[in-house]
Amino acid sequence: MIRLSQVRKTFQREGVALPVLSIDELQILAGERVALVGASGSGKTTLLNLVSGLVLPESGSIEIDGTDICQLSEHARDRFRADNCGCMFQSFHLLDGFSALENIELGASFTGRKPDREHVLELLESLGLSDRAEHYPSQLSVGQQARVALARALVNRPKVVLADEPTGALDPQTSDSIFDLLLTTAENESITVICATHNESLASRLDRTLRVEDWK
Amino acid sequence: MRLSRIVTRNLRRRPLATVLTSFSVALGVALFSTVGAVRRASEEGFQRSAAICDLVVGPKGSSLELVLNSLYHMGQSQGNIPFSVLQSLNERPGVEWTIPSAVGDSYRGYRVVGVTDELFSRAGLSVQNGESFSFSTEDLIRERTEGHHDGHEVTPAVIGSLVAKDLSLGAEFFPSHNLREEGGAEEHHDSPTKVIGELAATGTPMDRAIFIPLSDFYAIDGHKPTKESSAGGTRDPLGLSSIFLRTKPGFHHIRIWRDLNDRLDTQAARPADQVRKLFEIIGGVDRALRLVAALVMAVALIGVLVAIYNTMGARKKEFAILRALGAGRQTVLAMVVAESAGLAAFGGLMGLFFAGAGTWAASGYLQTQTGVLVSAIPGLSELQLLLGVIIVGGLAGLVPALSAYRTEAAKHLASTN
DSSP states (O other): OEEEEEEEEEEEETTEEEEEEEEEEEEEOTTOEEEEEOOTTSSHHHHHHHHHTSSOOSEEEEEETTEEGGGSOHHHHHHHHHHHEEEEOTTOOOOTTSOHHHHHHHTTTTSSSOOOHHHHHHHHHHTTOGGGTTOOGGGSOHHHHHHHHHHHHHTTOOSEEEEESTTTTSOHHHHHHHHHHHHHHHHHTTOEEEEEOSOHHHHTTSSEEEEGGGGO | OOHHHHHHHHHHHSHHHHHHHHHHHHHHHHHHHHHHHHHHHHHHHHHHHHTTOSEEEEOSSOHHHHHHHHHSOOSOOOOOBOHHHHHHHHHOTTEEEEEEEEEEEEETTEEEEEEOTHHHHHTTOOEEEEOOOOOOHHHHHHHHHHTOOOOOSSEEEEEOTTGGGTOOTTOEEOOBSSOOTTOOSSBOTTOOEEEEEEEOOOSSGGGGEEEEEHHHHHHSGGGSOOTTGGGOGGGOTTSBSEEEEEEOSSTHHHHHHHHHHHSSSOEEEOHHHHHHHHHHHHHHHHHHHHHHHHHHHHHHHHHHHHHHHHHHHHHHHHHHHHHHTTOOHHHHHHHHHHHHHHHHHHHHHHHHHHHHHHHHHHHHHHHHHHOOOOOOSOOHHHHHHHHHHHHHHHHHTHHHHHHHHTOOHHHHHHSOO
16 A cells, blocks of 8 residues: 655745645555546656655655655665566656667666566567567667556566556557556556556546645 | 676667777777886896896996897997906806807807807706707816817707797808898808707797807807907907806805906906896886876776766666666666776777787797797786776766766656657
């Protein structure tokens, strides 16, 4: 379960503190699939970064399965993120000089666990990428890139997948298929999904929709 | 995926920059390593020859020139010392042994040196092919006392390993009466000389000398006494160019050295001291070359820093992605430091390869000119140099690495491609 209590986050802009998020209480159940909706700049990405531990709130606590990540050292938080969170981005953020297989393996490089090549190959097969394993991102279609990014987010068998507009760069058909893959895998493996999106139709396919504007 | 693989991948992503940056490091390392290797090999080769004896006795003049001429077969002979010096030294209680030598002839640039057979055992020269000649210092003194020189009909010669490139076992030749490199002029047609033995290589100037018995040297027509020369002195053809001398342990060395230098017609030089002096003289050039090489290396390593630093702006997103995947700041820092050290290591290895190839290519020429064998195989000092370059390369990478370390992942992930 993910639990945010009394979380306050502000950004400094030209010396002025701008409140971004103010969440008194938010709970997301294990295996729950949640959509974050709101206008650009409303704080969706900031919430994802807070949950992943990439940024810290000024106050409050963020618990993932009972661990308050705000109390961890930065090093421990990095390791916690590597072990428990899978991240997916709008522009996929694949590394150019690495093949599809290597990009996926990168996702498993910082956990401290032994690399599980068999699991990576299974992922590639389940996502229809077996014949693209050695291809570089520039040699892949946008849809294939999205699937590699999804595989990278899932490779560590994370407790939570944090997806920031994961289908924002895709056409509706490809977008649906990627989203299907994400939801199916999440359901099969009881993974919690927090997905920031502008797409109300995609949001409606998730268990719950949270409006970020409510936390101003 | 291991960090080392990520680093290798990152370096391979920018092949041109990687190769060019490493190449500049390679140039510095190659220059530094070659200068050092040649210097070390030369000094070792010269010191090896210098260790043959404690003193070189010769006519008054430059001590360095005497040592260079008699032990290293370089430069011109300063003249002769009276034969009686050998006799008196052999009668001195503090003298362990003496080896007389006479120079003045050559063949195709190789010195023909009249010696007694003790040289081979004293100098650790072993005959690899054929045999040695037999003519001792005792034989020489007896011949001189009896007033004759029993040269062979065909002079037997034992050649150094480098001479074997031009003369084979059994070959006959006529030495020329000069020490000039080009040889040729004034051949001694009265003294056919035959190669009867070939010495094993020593990596010293001994490898490019032709040794004949002193009795045969004196029997050569041009070396016989004339009316003018029979007065003795430095032009006495029956004198000796030098005497290699080993003293007995204790105070004898200093006394003999002083006595010989007190005489009006002789000097005694310590070869080890002269070699040291020689390398002090050329040490300035050596240091200048090494300084230039060190500067080239320093500039190259700054180049590594600049090359990596220039990519930092474009790589912020890459670091942010790695951070999002769970990489710690220290991991990102280590990755950039490892890239920098990797570039330096690649350049260093390439430099050692260039140095080895260059040394190998030049070793033949150096050996022909000086007799000194320069090894193309990297030694401990080259490996220490490589290690130093890798460490400095890694340290140079700290500057861009700190920039990577400070990357705020959230900020750079937010921006789109």
